[in-house]
Amino acid sequence: MSRVFNFSAGPAALPEPVLDRIRNDIPDWQGSGMSVMEVSHRSKPFIAVAEKAEADLRKLLGISSDYSVLFLQGGATLQFAMTALNLAGPGDTADYVQTGSWSKKALKEAALHCKVNVAASSEDSGHCHIPPEDEWRRTKDAAYLHYTPNETIGGVEFHFVPNAGDTPLVADMSSTILSRPVDVSKFGLIYAGAQKNIGPAGITVVIVRNDLLERARPGLPTLLTYKAFAESGSMTNTPPTFAWYAAGLVFDYLLEQGGLESVAAVNERKAKKLYAAIDASGFYTNPVAVDARSWMNVPFILADSGLDGEFLAQADAAGLTNLKGHRSVGGMRASIYNAVSEAAVDALIQFMQDFEKSQS
Amino acid sequence: MSRVFNFSAGPAALPEPVLDRIRNDIPDWQGSGMSVMEVSHRSKPFIAVAEKAEADLRKLLGISSDYSVLFLQGGATLQFAMTALNLAGPGDTADYVQTGSWSKKALKEAALHCKVNVAASSEDSGHCHIPPEDEWRRTKDAAYLHYTPNETIGGVEFHFVPNAGDTPLVADMSSTILSRPVDVSKFGLIYAGAQKNIGPAGITVVIVRNDLLERARPGLPTLLTYKAFAESGSMTNTPPTFAWYAAGLVFDYLLEQGGLESVAAVNERKAKKLYAAIDASGFYTNPVAVDARSWMNVPFILADSGLDGEFLAQADAAGLTNLKGHRSVGGMRASIYNAVSEAAVDALIQFMQDFEKSQS
Numbered sequence: 001m002s003r004v005f006n007f008s009a010g011p012a013a014l015p016e017p018v019l020d021r022i023r024n025d026i027p028d029w030q031g032s033g034m035s036v037m038e039v040s041h042r043s044k045p046f047i048a049v050a051e052k053a054e055a056d057l058r059k060l061l062g063i064s065s066d067y068s069v070l071f072l073q074g075g076a077t078l079q080f081a082m083t084a085l086n087l088a089g090p091g092d093t094a095d096y097v098q099t100g101s102w103s104k105k106a107l108k109e110a111a112l113h114c115k116v117n118v119a120a121s122s123e124d125s126g127h128c129h130i131p132p133e134d135e136w137r138r139t140k141d142a143a144y145l146h147y148t149p150n151e152t153i154g155g156v157e158f159h160f161v162p163n164a165g166d167t168p169l170v171a172d173m174s175s176t177i178l179s180r181p182v183d184v185s186k187f188g189l190i191y192a193g194a195q196k197n198i199g200p201a202g203i204t205v206v207i208v209r210n211d212l213l214e215r216a217r218p219g220l221p222t223l224l225t226y227k228a229f230a231e232s233g234s235m236t237n238t239p240p241t242f243a244w245y246a247a248g249l250v251f252d253y254l255l256e257q258g259g260l261e262s263v264a265a266v267n268e269r270k271a272k273k274l275y276a277a278i279d280a281s282g283f284y285t286n287p288v289a290v291d292a293r294s295w296m297n298v299p300f301i302l303a304d305s306g307l308d309g310e311f312l313a314q315a316d317a318a319g320l321t322n323l324k325g326h327r328s329v330g331g332m333r334a335s336i337y338n339a340v341s342e343a344a345v346d347a348l349i350q351f352m353q354d355f356e357k358s359q360s
Numbered sequence: 361m362s363r364v365f366n367f368s369a370g371p372a373a374l375p376e377p378v379l380d381r382i383r384n385d386i387p388d389w390q391g392s393g394m395s396v397m398e399v400s401h402r403s404k405p406f407i408a409v410a411e412k413a414e415a416d417l418r419k420l421l422g423i424s425s426d427y428s429v430l431f432l433q434g435g436a437t438l439q440f441a442m443t444a445l446n447l448a449g450p451g452d453t454a455d456y457v458q459t460g461s462w463s464k465k466a467l468k469e470a471a472l473h474c475k476v477n478v479a480a481s482s483e484d485s486g487h488c489h490i491p492p493e494d495e496w497r498r499t500k501d502a503a504y505l506h507y508t509p510n511e512t513i514g515g516v517e518f519h520f521v522p523n524a525g526d527t528p529l530v531a532d533m534s535s536t537i538l539s540r541p542v543d544v545s546k547f548g549l550i551y552a553g554a555q556k557n558i559g560p561a562g563i564t565v566v567i568v569r570n571d572l573l574e575r576a577r578p579g580l581p582t583l584l585t586y587k588a589f590a591e592s593g594s595m596t597n598t599p600p601t602f603a604w605y606a607a608g609l610v611f612d613y614l615l616e617q618g619g620l621e622s623v624a625a626v627n628e629r630k631a632k633k634l635y636a637a638i639d640a641s642g643f644y645t646n647p648v649a650v651d652a653r654s655w656m657n658v659p660f661i662l663a664d665s666g667l668d669g670e671f672l673a674q675a676d677a678a679g680l681t682n683l684k685g686h687r688s689v690g691g692m693r694a695s696i697y698n699a700v701s702e703a704a705v706d707a708l709i710q711f712m713q714d715f716e717k718s719q720s
Contacts, residue, residue: 004393011601013398019387026383027376033364033679037560037606038373040682073433073562074583077597081581112579195598200397202433202562202600219472221441223434224581237437238555240562240600241371246397319393322400 005344008322009152009297010175011195013339018199018249036245041238046245050233053248060251060260063184063207068230070206071244076102076174078224079191079204080109083170086216086226087189088114088143095119095142095167099158100127100151101328106172107146114143127154129289133162143215144168144188150176150294152196153326155286155333157294161186168212175296177205178254179338180264188212196296197338199247202240254338263338270336270345271295277349283356301331304359308332311355318351320344365704368682369512369657370535371555373699378559378609396605401598406605410593413608420611420620423544423567428590430566431604436462436534438584439551439564440469443530446576446586447549448474448503455479455502457522460487460511461688466532467506474503487514489649493522503575504528504548510536510654512556513686515646515693517654521546528572535656537565538614538698540624548572556656557698559607562600614698623698630696630705631655637709643716661691664719668692671715678711680704 006013029036030045039046054069063069072078083106088094092114096107098121107116117139120131138145145164150157152175161183162169168188177192184190189208195201206226213227222228228236257263275293278284284300286293302311308324308331315323325331336345366373389396390405399406414429423429432438443466448454452474456467458481467476477499480491498505505524510517512535521543522529528548537552544550549568555561566586573587582588588596617623635653638644644660646653662671668684671692675683685691696705 002393003387006394006398008394008398008400011398011400011598014395016387019395023383023386027363027379033362033681034366034368035374035379037379038366038368038371040368040371041561043682073435073438073600075433075597078433078581078583081583085581109582112581193598195601200600200602201401201598202603221438221445221472221584222469223438223441224584237435238371238553238561240433240560240603241555242560242602243562243600321393322403 004319004321005340005347006321007334007336007340007344007348009326009333009335010193011201012335012337014199014246015250015253015339018246018253021249022246037242039241041235041241046241049245049248050239053244053251056248056251056255057205060178060254061182061184061207067184067207067209068213068226070208070226070229071234071239071247072204072206072229073202073240075201075204076172076191076193077105077109079172079206080106081113082224082226083144083146083189083191084110084113085220085224087168087170087212089217090114092143093117093139095138095145097131097136097145097147097162098123099130099148099156100154102151102153102172102174103146103148106148110146117142119145122156126287127151127156128287128292130156130158130292138167142167144170146170146172148172150296152297152335153329155288155294155297155299156292157296159291168209175337178260178263179267179296181260194243194247196335199250200243203243203247205247266342267295267336267338270340270342271298274298274334274336274345274349277352281352281356283359284352296337297333297335299325299329299331299333305330307359314355315351318347320348320351364679364681365700365707366681367694367696367700367704367708369686369693369695370553371561372695372697374559374606375610375613375699378606378613381609382606397602399601401595401601406601409605409608410599413604413611416608416611416615417565420538420614421542421544421567427544427567427569428573428586430568430586430589431594431599431607432564432566432589433562433600435561435564436532436551436553437465437469439532439566440466441473442584442586443504443506443549443551444470444473445580445584447528447530447572449577450474452503453477453499455498455505455527457481457491457496457505457507458483459490459508459516460514462511462513462532462534463506463508466508470506477502479505482516486647487511487516488647488652490516490518490652498527502527504530506530506532508532510656512657512695513689515648515654515657515659516652517656519651528569535697538620538623539627539656541620554603554607556695557610559610560603563603563607565607626702627655627696627698630700630702631658634658634694634696634705634709637712641712641716643719644712656697657693657695659685659689659691659693665690667719674715675711678707680708680711
């Protein structure tokens with residue numbers, strides 16, 4: 001089969017030039033007679049890969065030297081614990097904004113390690129909007145303020161950065177990082193699992209303001225301490241070298257595309273045309289408040305859920321895969337991350353319109 | 361350049377048929393129109409990969425249903441903490457046998473989380489032997505007894521399994537797992553980072569007796585709790601899918617080779633001929649007690665360390681790479697894991713003999 005249009009929520013599509021490069025580098029990488037998977041993380045050629053990946057990510061996001069960029073394991077879920085363990089003492093309170101499944105999981109895990117205040121929640125609308133910032137009930141002297149800029153399951157995205165004042169702002173950017181420029185200087189800490197816009201699953205990026213490295217509580221496992229990674233260039237122990245290398249290829253590819261301004265323009269266009277097609281139909285519905293609709297994850301339901309199976313089968317046959325919505329919300333979801341082309345979105349829209357017609 | 365003979369200590373050489381398969385599966389895996397890196401870990405095709413990998417590993421090592429097999433992140437270093445946090449209470453004592461750098465690191469990390477008793481140490485011989493088992497000063501009612509069956513840096517290997525009695529025996533098998541058959545039923549817990557005999561860096565195998573899953577102390581981060589992984593089929597969150605798939609290819613390949621009896625016969629032959637060549641020379645020396653010499657990591661020094669640079673340069677030019685010893689011990693080290701062929705060892709021996717002659 002040739003390549004399909006892959007709308008997977010994650011692990012998600014990778015850019016084809018990146019896949020080509022990975023393929024061509026096996027089994028003889030850089031004329032070394034070895035693949036990149038078979039060399040020491042402490043070898044000069046691999047250290048060059050690691051350093052270029054960090055430098056390119058800093059360039060893409062405009063990250064200043066006030067921040068450390070770390071490459072860890074464990075995914076965003078381990079960050080749910082590490083943020084609390086590194087930024088809050090056991091008796092401190094951290095504020096959380098709950099806008100969907102992932103922010104809820106984050107605060108539940110953090111509550112194992114510190115006090116958690118739900119400063120705002122959109123649970124009453126089924127997590128379909130963002131509570132207005134002026135209604136958030138924040139804690140004075142909170143250890144940090146955590147939010148989830150994009151909820152992968154609900155398809156709810158913040159199109160603004162909250163004003164946290166002097167409180168460190170912490171963001172789970174797993175499903176939105178690199179989709180558009182972001183002013184990193186507004187954040188205390190940003191984390192993101194790789195498997196949406198960064199690269200293959202198995203590596204996690206953390207961007208942390210250097211002064212916050214000193215807050216870690218004593219006695220943590222070494223590998224749960226940001227400072228250990230910051231001091232070792234993320235080589236406290238053997239890192240996931242292949243995933244790091246692949247992420248570096250993605251960063252390089254995004255710079256070649258013109259950086260995040262260019263990437264954002266395409267992403268905005270993709271999202272707008274898909275939402276427009278949904279809204280113009282009498283058949284598909286997206287439940288999210290218009291000002292909170294995600295550029296990356298577009299959930300939609302059919303007028304008749306009895307047609308879901310038929311829709312998915314026909315889509316699959318047409319080379320449009322992984323459109324099934326998350327089991328917790330049902331319906332469909334098109335994840336249209338950076339590596340999902342505008343052509344893929346056009347093909348999806350055409351298919352949706354054809355399917356709607358075939359049912360009338 | 362064609363493929364070289366790669367003696368890297370880790371990340372280490374992978375079997376060529378596995379690399380070929382990885383290459384051929386990009387970008388269209390199983391006719392799906394996607395690579396394996398681009399599919400959900402919860403998709404049927406990936407779950408089949410994950411389950412086959414576990415089943416094959418169980419077959420290779422003869423693992424009974426009394427044990428859970430887990431696929432985690434964080435490497436052996438995270439296991440240094442997780443073993444203590446999951447098997448011992450804060451006031452409990454764990455016994456450690458120190459036979460080199462890695463067992464020393466393991467006990468240092470564990471000491472953050474429980475009491476540690478060094479039951480035996482070979483530090484007085486520069487970690488070049490294994491303290492006789494009848495001299496170990498073990499703690500009555502220790503939470504567990506930890507040892508490192510193969511020390512990657514020192515090249516010291518246990519050619520027996522300690523008798524721990526009723527105390528759970530815990531082993532860091534990172535650099536020896538799958539090199540030979542092992543009676544898993546003698547162990548409470550076995551862990552191993554992948555990047556020697558299992559697959560690419562970024563995944564860690566844990567084999568744990570099910571009754572021990574209940575010992576975890578309360579309030580641990582979810583991703584530091586073995587039980588969470590055991591209950592979710594190691595899909596508590598997105599696992600490192602590519603590394604898991606690649607490990608599965610290695611397991612499949614080892615079964616095709618006839619399983620671990622066949623693998624062990626080759627490994628023993630490789631090691632014996634290399635040590636014989638070292639001992640027969642008047643030029644190379646291995647410092648390890650004969651009954652504790654590793655099948656996997658063979659350190660050796662030259663009669664004149666002033667020749668180290670020349671030896672390495674000539675070896676490299678001859679296509680024999682990554683022979684430099686660990687910085688803490690100097691000299692040379694040939695890591696001859698499963699994927700390093702007998703032909704590679706033969707070529708190394710020939711080169712060593714030629715080099716010795718050229719210096720006389």
